[in-house]
Amino acid sequence: MQPEILTPLATETIAEIEARYPPRALPEGACVTRFGPSPTGSLHIGGLYTSMISRQLAHQSGGLFMLRIEDTDKKREVEGAIDLIVDSLRHFGLSPDEGELTVGHEVGSYGPYRQSARTPIYQAFVRNLLERGLAYPCFASPEELAAVRDQQQAAKIPPGYYGKWALWRDRPEAEVEQAMAEGRPFAIRLKAPADRPAQVTLPDVIRGDLNFPSNEQDVVLLKADGTPTYHLAHVVDDRLMGTTHVIRGHEWLSSYPLHAQLFGLFGWEPPLFAHISPIEKMEGSSRRKLSKRKDPEASVSFYVEQGYPQEAVLEYLLTLADGRFEDWRAEHPEGREGFAIDLARMSRSGALFDSVKLDSISRERIAAMTAAEVYAAILAWAEIHAPDFCARIAADPAYATAIFNIERGNERARKDLAHWSTVPGDVSFFFDDLYAADEANVREALAAVTPAPSAELLRAIADEVDPNVERDTWLEALRAIGGRFGYAPSMKVFKQDPQAYIGHFGNLTEAVRVVLTGRRQSPDLHEIMQVMGRNRVKARLDAAAGWIA
């Protein structure tokens, strides 16, 4: 059968194609990496993980990072998935240097960067294999293939399309011609070399040398619709695009011998491979890969919706990628960028996703931000995920920033914020309308305070305490009033003679806290009062006094 008829879309010879993809002019040691997502849904956290590693590796070596859309299976493609993936990468500051960064607009001269646009290229390489007797058409139907598999299973021998089980591997030319004439659908399969070695030793940057039986399967290279399988597309693309490091999930390990074989058949030096371990999750007593179907935290969109600072997510992933990062980071307050990833140091076993640790890192990052940075980040998050709250803080940036500045910028910032989604609820009491809407709960909380404060006490505080003074002065004023109403100045004094007092200073501040915030716990009361302003504080205390009387 004429190779031209089997690969009708090929328009160039492989020599012509290779001439269009010259070696890249990059400094010695520069790494060219790529992320090759299949557009079947939103970005998986594992995709973000490999992208971060790939991009970092490229940039730290003076190389570049590509995005290649692996959309060779149109059946599985999901509308809008490409945009989702590109947006997610951009959101985390991981935009590629080359690829289709916006629809219809490519950056880089090693494209097209969408595999569905490269069919003629793949067909040209398959034609070359056909010409050299290294590939052949296969007309086997799904039913025939299933029958073979059943026989193999019954005979307990390795399943697959290989050797004598390869129905069309050595068919007489006449039968091929006839099948062709009948218009039967066909795939083009690799003719796994008979003279292959039994074993191959393949290098992996993370895992060292690995031994495998060499590939014996006559795998499909070109599907019946003329599009390539992953195996062929990967090998051709990474060769043409000049990829130096293939960083991919460890689920590809078992097809590595096939890929190495393909590189060899074309006479190409293969790139370096790094198979990274998956991010897992505990299910019952066993671990499994994080799954987008089952686990919300498997989707990158989860972190976006929750409002985790991008750097926090990236730094968490970096701690999984390279154990030295945490220590390094402690000594480099300027951030993650200068850290050089070392693939050889990456863990060979899969890491369990630890949201508690992520939160801890995120708290750390948020605590290090200024109020203005927090305000900007929350505004950006709220614009999409909490429009009402966004309008609220946009209406009074000074008030909002003052709120976010509470216990921040001092020696030690609070670390109670892990992500933005809790913020609207956390600070609701600062806004009079929300506070008023919650009045029933405030009254209930106040009624539960023991010993119950008197209306006179609350009025005295409203009238006499000015929050806009030094903390010590403010405390002194509160203590003095407390003293007049029978509160001990401290827990220590109270414990010495409980009978002599109606309560201790903590009981008094609790009452004030509950009145102002509706909560028993809050950030520093003094700062809250300063931010609220004396008038608002007085109004709330007076109103509460009214409830008691």
Place this chain on the structure above:
RNA sequence: GGCCCGUUCGUCCAGUGGUUAGGACGCGGCCCUUUCACGGCUGAAACACGGGUUCGAAUCCCGUACGGGUCACCA
């Protein structure tokens, strides 16, 4: 099932023949304290198992167990 990979505190990592097996997160205690956080001090907590090699093994070798991956005209 075949093939491949993996296994150090609950979790993530250090550790590459001689360490009281280290750090971080989490957990407990104490201190600080106007609550909650923060911070300081402190505690509990691990080399999967069995054989070798060696003066000496978490480290090297071989088995076993357990976990994971893969065996598509999906990627």
